[in-house]
Amino acid sequence: MLSQTVEYALRAVVHLAYLAPDACTTPELAKITRVPAAYLTKVLQSLARAGIVRSQRGIGGGVALAVEPEQLTILEVVNAVDPIQRIRTCPLGLASHGVKLCPLHRRMDAAMAQVEQAFQNTTLAEVIAEPGDIKPLCDIAPMQGKKRSGTSQKR
């Protein structure tokens, strides 16, 4: 129902939120999040185009969150890679009525709207701060202490 790409994007962003504002190389991120490294680069490019992450080439480079975890909602991440598809016009393509949906599609769209709303209402900061013993990305410890040499980015 939610695409694999969305799952990957969220995993990546969650880990970057832990590290924020520090950066992480793509191969590192791929290993931790269990996302195919080559594919992750594509996902990260989408996130970069959306302004959610920023990347730095060259030695000591990598990817980092471009916004504060408190300001970043799950929805923004989802929409950056695979937007929730709301039903705005009749899927049967009949323009015989304006923008109104029939009862069936109204309900289907309402379900989509609920998901959108739920994602809108959760920031990355909330996800990583959630009380309880299980951390996002499962048994992977937050790694707050870990630093790479030259990991902090300028700009």
Next chain:
Amino acid sequence: MLSQTVEYALRAVVHLAYLAPDACTTPELAKITRVPAAYLTKVLQSLARAGIVRSQRGIGGGVALAVEPEQLTILEVVNAVDPIQRIRTCPLGLASHGVKLCPLHRRMDAAMAQVEQAFQNTTLAEVIAEPGDIKPLCDIAPMQGKKRSGTSQKR
């Protein structure tokens, strides 16, 4: 987010609910619902396997709802062709913790659960009885009066 197949299945079932308990041939149904006829036969086969519709071969045959519209939820239709995928175990595949999900996946699954719940709570009867001028399947009139010769099924 919801597959095309789900959309097709719901369109078909909605029209059959209007016609219930009478039957309709697949080509007819395809035309009305704007679903590719050849593909619709596959979708209907899934619905038949799930016991949602029953079909009759030969002249005068066709497809009809196998259950009362009051007893049939949207969720049952969806699940027959493309079940809502709940997140039951950690997608990263680490069995290091039992059946509990991390905060991220807990939220994603909660969104799926909301959709499931919304679909569970709506019967086909409610969809076709919804007040308002727009009927499901858009500007297609309910066709309650229309009858094919030999349309009523036995069994």
Next chain:
DNA sequence: TTAAAATTGGACGTAGATATCCGCTTTTGG
């Protein structure tokens, strides 16, 4: 200045969802 580390972008490959086709079987009316 040069080699290594890192992202970028495009080309390519694969698999699953969507869609088509066709021969077969069932059923009924003439």
Next chain:
DNA sequence: CCAAAAGCGGATATCTACGTCCAATTTTAA
């Protein structure tokens, strides 16, 4: 009995999401 109507099921085609590969570019450190 026979022909037409209708669904059945398998084979095939297409399209898109997912994933890989590689040459090019940027950046830094030695």
